Amino acid sequence: MTYNPPKPTTWAGREHPFPPELTMPVPDLIRDSFVGRVVYHASGRRLFRHPEEVPGFELPIRYTQQASRPDSPTAPSSDSTLSGTRLEAAVGDLSKRTSREMAEPMGDAKREERLPTHRHESVAAEEVLHLHGSDPEKGVQEKQIQEEIQHSYIVDWYGPDDPECPENWSFLKRVFVTVQIAWLTFAIYIGSAIFAPGIPDLSAKFGVSSVAASLGISMFVIGYAMGPMILAPMSEIPQFGRAPVYMITLFIFCILQIPTALAKNLGALLPLRYLAGFIGSPPLATGGASLVDMWRPEDRVVVIGAWSVAAMGGPVLGPVIGGFASQAKGWTWTIWIMAWLTGVTWVFLALTMPETSSQAILYRRAVRLRRLTGNPNLRCQAEIEAEHMTMNEVAMMTLVRPFYLGFREPIVAFWNVYIGILYGILYCFISSYDVVFIEQHHFTLPQNGLAFLGIIVGVVIGFIGFLPWALYILKPKFARGDFVPEDRLPPAFFGAFLFPISMFWFGWTSSANIHWIVPIIASGLWSIGAFYMFQAGMNYLADCYPRYVASVMASNDLFRSFVGAAFPLFSAAFFHNLGVGPALSIIGGIGAAMLPIPFLLYKYGHRIRALSKFAD
Template structure:
């Protein structure tokens, strides 16, 4: 595993090119290499083929694109009236409707671009996987290699996400040192969150370019993130600190939006819920464990140590990933193979499909995909709008929790900063325990539907039923047991139920959106990330005053009441989601 893993890493690819292709060689570089010829009647279901939509290439786990052409009009759906699964028979009318809908979505310029892509495809020799068992296809990697790369993606995500909340214990010292209010000091937290909400709109599409791939974007953005921690820790005023925090969040954002895509590159659809669920635990652990590490660092030294710890963690992660994080994007791997074959065989017609598509994608197409379409979908699609609001609310409450723990446990229970950080372990334990139940559920309940091709998006939602109920319960529980007269363990237990509900809602909501809009998943998830990050960035600014002015109990009751108002959303989507999707020209 190690040689191939290092060969396909950022370091290995750099050495390969700098050495004139003498080190970290690929099979195509060896003497006597000939292209393996697969059976004429066989075509790998994982080969890269021309896509029907520019944005489809950003969905590595698009189950529809894996089906034979004749099967695409027979995808199963839920009969919302009878609650049963129906597989319609293919008809010419359905095929015509599908084609008409595709034409309606594109303008003339886009259709011309598609024609140009198809024309070049017909004139080129398309480089695909050599066989269904090609060892370079990430789907065919060994379980051990997939698990190791999954660990690396989780570590990268944790190393960035912890950068938000690790800052929060030092807010008081920052306000004192720079002579500003604590609200102004809190801007260092909110701007970091805003940065990693805005960043994916611009940086994540770069990972879909076959000329770059995911690993190059991860490494370069993480390197910038690490370097920025030095001037941040040395800042002498708030005017210098705040822009650096925003840029750091912006630079670290690609992994937060694309990590799930990296995992989908490797794992088959029936296992993705489990591995992406594990990745979500790593994401939750960042803002949850950040106050724990930051609290002891601030108490023992100064607030600058929270930034130095972020530098050390990010630097260690960078060193590991530079050497041992292989490229996972099939589009990028096939592009590299095409380049090698063109050089070895001296045939300029050898190209990968992703390479041809990228060459014909203009600035307008990229802008539409990343900056315009996320907001269009959020405004015109009820499913997207409701889930964005719901998940943004949950995300905002999570960051209110990060700030409110200081009010509850420091002011009321007399905890020091380090002990206050330990109180966040309730949130961490709730997420871990929930995943321990979620993973077997995904394998036992969801996996058979993927295997039998009977899966429909609404099957994601039952866990959201539980999460939607746990969220308001935990809010009322936490709020009315936070007084000094109640033992501190009681609100900590309540926080564990909050993280359990949050985890379930995130897993159900984000996966449901991805399944409903496979052709536009990049836009849908980018818009969701932007919307929830903006809400998450705003909530901490008023959280301390919110709890001081109203009291913890009434304040949490207001949040719990809002959660109750949002509670019907997953139930409505489960009952009527299929019907709502049938009205949409974007949903599949």
């Protein structure tokens, strides 16, 4: 009996590189995961293949015509009978080109269906292209990019229902990936405050003051303030994407916990805590961007709100877990828990987290199409734009402009101060809880950690109260198209009142002769207000400065993280010297003085934006 090999199949006029029997269908979550990508390349692209590489796949006609042209390896001609996806010469803003404008067929060929209106350029590329709107050199660069795009065949989505497009994923898949992003953010964010209950034990074993031991918190927070300046832009590069940056940095973060737990002195511990915060920062800086990749604008307000619950839950639940661990096994077990948590998280995400960046997905598609068709001119838009980004431009975006906008733009400066104070108070609570509940109410370390659950309950209540406004007021505005940035601010009206009220309440009800539940209720009230302020402020900044969102978010992240890093260093002395009531009254007074600003921005924000050359 003789073996008859299958007849080779053809693909776009070329023999298919892989025979049909090598096709092994796998769920796309696994195929597109970090491990799936490794298996794909390690097997010589024979396993975990993509639809274009499977025999029988019907390539859209515009790519087969391009591949069959005799001059396809060179720059395409201006033949008006060619049917394909070619960008028209963009006039004005590159960032305002959408895939509808890119997908104009040429000649008499049938017009294809409109493609999903994804922004193909990265946030970084979009911002760099707006560095100097009137700069002649920048105008020359934009012209060069336009010409290069015109001489390339732009790889786009195959149609409005392309399953590779993150916005077209099933609802359950998007929810699953959203939970992954939220869990990843929680697993990193918990690393700052979980260390706090172990400070007394560390101080005693290392023979240092409690203030010096508190630097373990501050260095971690400073690390994840500085990390996004370097690591966040990497996720915007189409050749990288978000998932590899998440997975590589999370793996290193997990490994760093081992020498941290084994450190024998403060000189070894503090650099490791800084490195851990630095290398673990990508989910904190770009987690929201991953959600924006998948969800349409009218849905993002709810999804990002849910993600914020996880982000706030990390620092709050840290003392709860760390209190039990440090009392049972000492400060090192707060670090070992971090190693176990992030290790399990890495394994789970490495097997199931797909890429969400549209420009990265399209870049990988362009690479596959170039390899399979032999046409080197098949490229994605983000790939072309990324090649024209210089290191000076990226440095300007990540290192210079965040400070410039933070001090020059009134809207950015205000929210930096407001959110910075809220963020600092979150870490300030760590010290105040020790004074209130351990020294005055005689709680144990685990009991003191449980007192933080009041903040978690407040965040959940805040999110539940946020949903009706998001679903029935804000979402219809997106649907009708009459949304303006100031529509984000009404939740801040409530937050602005709850902030000072909760500070006065907590401060003056913290004495031992008042039941401990009273200040805990006040902390829950604070977290409701903080949640509303975070939601309003961060989204308002992004809506006011869409062209410079990367720099604006970096500015806010830097400011609030440095404030958060400073508060643990003086909080203990602050509360001991002044008393909890007077100390929090000072902070509450600052909150009361800032109370009118959300109302003023709601009324006059459009005028302030009109005076800015950065805001839209």
